[in-house]
Amino acid sequence: MRLSVPNIPPAILASAALRNDPIVSPSEAVQRISSFLSSGRTAVLTGAGVSVDSGVKAYRGKDGRYMHPDYKPIFYQELIEDSLRGHSFRQRYWLRAYIGFLPVRRTFPNSTHYALAALQHVGVVGPLITQNVDGLHRAALRRVLTEPEIDRRILELHGSIFKVHCQHGHVYPRAVFQDWLGQANPRWREFLAELERTGTQPKTNPDGDVVLDDSVSYDDFVVPKCPSCDAEGRRNSIIKPDFVFFGESISQEVKDRSYRTVEVADRLFVLGTTLATYSAFRLLKHALELRKPVLLLNVGPTRADGLPGVDKLEIPTGVVMTDVVHTIVGTRAHNDPALRDILLSDVVKEVVEQAV
Structure with a gap:
């Protein structure tokens, strides 16, 4: 059996090279994301792009191609x-x-990890599925939750390092x-x-x-x-x-839980992933089959480009997600001590790093 690193189909990459997708402004992106997340129970699916600001290398570049041929x-x-x-x-x-x-x-969580943790804390988004094995979503949620609670809120689709x-x-x-x-x-x-x-x-x-x-x-x-x-x-x-290594399958238990997470939600929010790995792409497809709205936030081509029912925004997650939280929660961002602590965590880390 021939094994290879998962990639976006060449036809999609070729099509992306010919397109001139409109660039959305940060303010417009914040409003569209906030409206999407405020409209019902949201499941979240993340990929390597959300950890890039933490210094974790991504598999693929902005052109969607594997960066280490x-x-x-x-x-x-x-x-x-x-x-x-x-x-x-x-x-x-x-x-x-x-x-x-x-x-x-x-490695430490960045503003996107903390923003998603804040949205989980206030109940705006529900369970989070991540393809990442870096543990950064867990680290962000530890600001407010115990490990058993985190186990219920986060599914590490491909395991943990x-x-x-x-x-x-x-x-x-x-x-x-x-x-x-x-x-x-x-x-x-x-x-x-x-x-x-x-x-x-x-x-x-x-x-x-x-x-x-x-x-x-x-x-x-x-x-x-x-x-x-x-x-x-x-x-x-x-x-x-x-x-999960290349060539290895995720367990049936994890697969079933990921499907249930999509099924009980009203909508799916996808961030920082090209969806080249089928274990993630099939979750987006499952949401579409169930006629659930899907919002995809990523820079560069993805495997889902052109699929009916997928609303895509071309913008880095770190540019908008903290503002999304402030837009949704309003003054609670200042009045809720736990929420305030989460939202300030990345700022405090940056100050410490600069001092060092």
Whole structure:
């Protein structure tokens, strides 16, 4: 079976190159989004575009094309292959991911994450489905909700980078596994410590690993075995991040929950995604089949361009979403302490960063 990175169909990209879509002003966009969100129960679907302002790399550029044509990610079948070849793939993945996890731990929510958290807090929007594995929607909602409440409000369609699991279902925090990797590979632990001391960072790829020099050998990198499997008398070093790899399917449970989220809502608000991944695109299609209004906010072509029933605004989410919240909630933005705290969070972070 031939596997490839999901992309927008070439016909849509070609059509987009010929179109001159009207540019909407921020003020008009704010009014249209506010009107849409105020008209009924809204489900939200987000993609990589909402995290770009946090420094997280997107898969595709403003032209809708994959930005890393020469980069060959490791596919699910390669990572879990129980063979010497599979072990080599895991060595390559975990060495690069070990280095790449450093900037992930330093990433913070941006104004779009906080705006959506604020809208969830006041009940304007309901459940949020995200394709992102960066945990930033969760981090924003932690300002006002407990973890069990967040679990009910957010569905991470493709999983989370902050957990790992073995093939027998044992789950560990990613930070714990990071420490195991360092203990098993003291030379690379020193390399990572040097990166932290100097503040340097190799180029990071979309799936969280980094570009290392061609001279780097992965042969001596040790991938820790699962300690729970060890205690049960099994030797198992097939451990993967708790997110969906290219070539891997989402679970039936997650798929069913994502469909239910769309079905119980009155409308669907889609932000920062080209919808190149079918697991997300089919949710938009499902909303259209149920005759629910859909508003799509994205810069550049998407897989849904030209579909009847999709109202699209070409504008970055960070330009408008905070103003959308203020337009909808009015004076409550100042009178509600929790709401005020959410809306000021990104501003406070920027001030701290500038001071540093």
